[in-house]
Amino acid sequence: MEELMVKAEGISKSFGSLEVLHDISFSLTKGNVLSIIGPSGSGKSTLLRIITQLEKADGGTLEIKGCRLFENGVYAKAEEQKRIGRLTGLVFQSFNLFPHFSVLRNITEAQRAVLKRSKAEAEEKAYSLLKRMSLQDKAKSYPCELSGGQMQRVSIARALALDPEILFFDEPTSALDPELTRDILNVIRSLAEEKMTMVVVTHEMNFAKGISDHAIFMEGGYIVEEGDPVSLFEHPQNKRTKEFVKSFDD
Template sequence: MGVLEMKNIRKSFDSLQVLKGIDLEVKKGEVVAVIGPSGGGKSTLLRCATTLEKIDSGSIIIAGETLVSTSNSGLTHYTDKKKLQEIRSKFGLVFQNFNLFPHFSVRRNITEALIHVYKKSREEADAICDSLLAKFDLSSKADSFPCNLSGGQQQRVSIARAMAVNPEILFFDEPTSALDPELTSGVLKVIRELAEEKMTMVIVTHEMAFARDVADKIVFMDGGVIVEQGPDVISNPCNERTREFLSKF
């Protein structure tokens, strides 16, 4: 069974249909890269999977827990508040523009949820924080504030913050789109390391070479549907639309 199972996801904003029946399964330890043109529904799909947007119909199961389901009669039902919180503890999300808390130090960005949501002691939280900072090459930045870090460092902190709660699956929404090429490599290196540790990840990205290298499965989305998916979509696309998109890189 997959860590993430999305079935027949439909989502509209007013009259604009953004997702037109998406099926996506992510197995444990799998790295899935979602590519495609802007406006194709990639980010919306990610936002639906992470509860930031509500779907109109379909079903989402995360780590065996049903987040939302649609009955045969067409009623879409989200789980209750308590279960929702439980499901949110199973995944992490890394944003395009980091969304770190600017008034907190790096350490507090990482430990605040551990202490106040996960009810860990300060010592435990600090230990988790220190090991993540060491891993992501940020040990000297524990007491810095986000505004004093480079974009690449900020994004690595936000990956550490997402990893701190020990999620079963990590989502990335264009993690390097706000960074210049020089800073991009540091962030990609961290994601690569996580992939080697068999962290289950879904990455929306425009970095084709990176997607090809790191992903076990590549999903090409356009016009609200998955046009093509598989391990070789980038190196060996079957679909005409996919080929056209990839030729621009």
């Protein structure tokens, strides 16, 4: 029996009078990768931000690994929200590293402050993650001394250091040059090979096709079409999906 890691039912969200998410439902099982594509303003980032608790949903129900974050728009107690928050990790488009901390401290700070790990334990974890990101020689550097691709790898290491059960990526390569993009995609691919449960919001269609088990196309706050990535990208049924996919071929 596959374990359900994310179960969203009828999520809705408005900013003022603007409805940005309508009745969004999907689920994600353990070890699977879901990619979400769609034009800017389609609500995909907002959806990610609701699941990672940066925004509050107005309605619907969301369960993370069987724990209910909100039901019919009513949120669980603050403590429960916090506990659920520890199951998820988020990698931002703009990295959001802490500029005044070294690379090492960027990765150890939350381990120590939130998970109460010892300094030695946190650093050991950080060094092993840095090695994996091929950044072992950058531990003492500051974010301003790194390239965009290196910064994004540090931010992935920072998220992984807390051992999240599900990792979310919000357009992780949109702020990067094409060459640097490849580095990040390789990292995500290797995580997928290790059966990390992930949700990736991306414009990299080929990449999404290659690594994800399921894909969703969103527009105007709706899930317009979903299915296995190869058929969604190669034989889209919906007219809007067709147009969107085609626009990337040109």
